[in-house]
Amino acid sequence: MKRKPLSKVPIYAREAYNKALSSAVADPGYAMETLRDLVKSIPDFGVARDKLRELECNKAMRQNPLAKAFWVFLSVFTFPFIKLKAVKDPFAAMAMCEGPLAKCVDNPLILTALADAAEDADAAFASAEALSIIHRFHPNNDGNNRRLVEALQRNGQAREALKIFQDLAKKNPKDLGMQGELRSALALASIERGNWEEEGTTQSKSADSQAAVTQQLIDGTIHDADQAKVLIEKFTKDLEENDSMDIRRKLADAYMVAENYEAAINEMKIVAKKLGALDPALDKQIEKAYMMQLDQAIATLKADPDSYENAEAQIEDLEKEKLSYRLRKSEARSKAYPNDPNLHFDLGVCYFENGDYEPSLTEFEHAMRTHQKRVIGATYSAKALIRLNRAEEAIAMLEKEFETMSRLDRFRNDALYALGLAYEAVGRGGDALAKYREIAQKKPKFEDIAARIERLEAETK
Structure with missing residues (x-):
């Protein structure tokens, strides 16, 4: 909304x-x-x-x-x-x-x-x-300030979020995890569309339809592909007079809305080349564009498979490429910034989704050194341990986390669910049922807890 x-x-x-x-x-x-x-x-x-x-x-x-x-x-x-x-x-x-x-x-x-x-x-x-x-x-409520940073970023207010996070980072200059998060916040703020200033006061009131739409979009957000094309035309012309990274980022954003992913990737790669050093946030944007390009190709094949040779095989290859590409990019980012817990977390998720549970545990351990990834990192670690038939370790890890976890933690339900899975894995159905019921009080449609509650209640009768 x-x-x-x-x-x-x-x-x-x-x-x-x-x-x-x-x-x-x-x-x-x-x-x-x-x-x-x-x-x-x-x-x-x-x-x-x-x-x-x-x-x-x-x-x-x-x-x-x-x-x-x-x-x-x-x-x-x-x-x-x-x-x-x-x-x-x-x-x-x-x-x-x-x-x-x-x-x-x-x-x-x-x-x-x-x-x-x-x-x-x-x-x-x-x-x-x-x-x-x-x-x-x-203003000194650090727990709220961390959550505010995330909320502002989700609301497209990365610059406001950056100011708050800079104050947090000043309080913790030796926290490597926080310094890594600060770099990400800096990158996000630089990528976010700014409030562009037009010369004069009459342009925003122009009767010209194209100028009016362009002004509306710059002041707010890009709403659909047709409107994005207006900005693509504008930013392309602007580049002829001023080849700036900021304009190219905005142009890439417009291409993304227009679903021209290849063009978006080209613009972001130009920005990346000008920056010289790897920018994790920009690199993630390039990854996102490429993944959407692959999804677009998969959707085309599924929509009319008879028009393509070996459509099913092509779809399978594209799905494999998605997993492989994400892993390559995540490994490269983590290698470039080995002290950034957020990048370790991303890599851990890639390993986990690829079924490589042992290396994922190492990455989640790194990620859990920062408060922001503490609970979700422990949750993924527990799930990996369950897959490795080490559910008792998962239980010990999560029970320890719950000793200090806030009841308002945004990942609490995920952790409760993982603990329930671990209890089930060792035959403690009653304990698992209690955790699922706790989730159901707030989120009755969370994952598959309704089915799990029904099954466990039937088993205990």
Whole structure:
């Protein structure tokens, strides 16, 4: 779900928003109530969310500390109901958060619940918004700051994410894993489309349709292939006057949307050559483009196999090439940056998916040295150990992780599932059933737990 601009919401919503704006100074209470109703009914109404949070933050900064503490205390009783509602209806859960936030927006527990529900609803903008407010009032909360970095990156705000991650890295100058993550954040910020500035004030108001579409796309995102072609034409012309890496990256992005993967790869390779040293983030983009090119070829063969010679054999070869290429690229990146835990994790996943479980364990061990990959690295390690008939080791590893794991960890369900698999492997069906049930309370459709619960319950009768 993307933010809706003012022009895309119903007329009644625009009128209500304008009334709230006009009364914000004289009657902020009425303005907040009006905006809150809009946000609850139209959660992707971007400017309404922005203004509501602005007013709520202003209120919280003047709020009596005892009143703040009182409302935060009461939210402890509301939080479980919000989490329960999020299982079946994350949008309704997001709406439920507005009540407690109206009392006091400086409420990390409810803001975290809002961020969780927003992620379930695929509303990255709302997740980033909630975590940003926590950061505003509690800038030294490193756990939230790490999660905020990821949320901002998912929301296309890599530059904002970089600023926060730089502050984190300054606190941990000897953490090699964090320094590796910082390099990735730097690369992502450099690749992300910036807010381009056009000379003069009339260009954005141009009646020319091509200029209008181009301005719209530069200010926002590329929506479809037809619109991407407009940017391809623009950036190609821009390169004639200014052969910059930034323009080539944007051109490659447009080619990706237009599904011209070969052209996208060519542009990214030119950028890579100019950079000289291997850029892991850019290299991953090249890999992604090549993989999509292979998927495109496979889809073509499957759609009309009779028109091609040995279509099934060609598909098989292309699938093998996908696995082989990913492995080659991952090994090269890990070799170039041996102290980067994220690259070790990527390589470990490649080994795991190829059935090479022993070498994957070594890579996951490296990855687990950084907090970001600690839980998911342990989860993959446990799955590899199970495949190697070493389930007892998997159980010991995950049980140790659960001693310190936050109940809000984004990979908690993955770890619970892996622990359940390990328990099953050693004949502890009852323990496995307990883990699957815990997952089902929040994510009833997670993996195949419904079938596993049904089977284990039948076995225990």
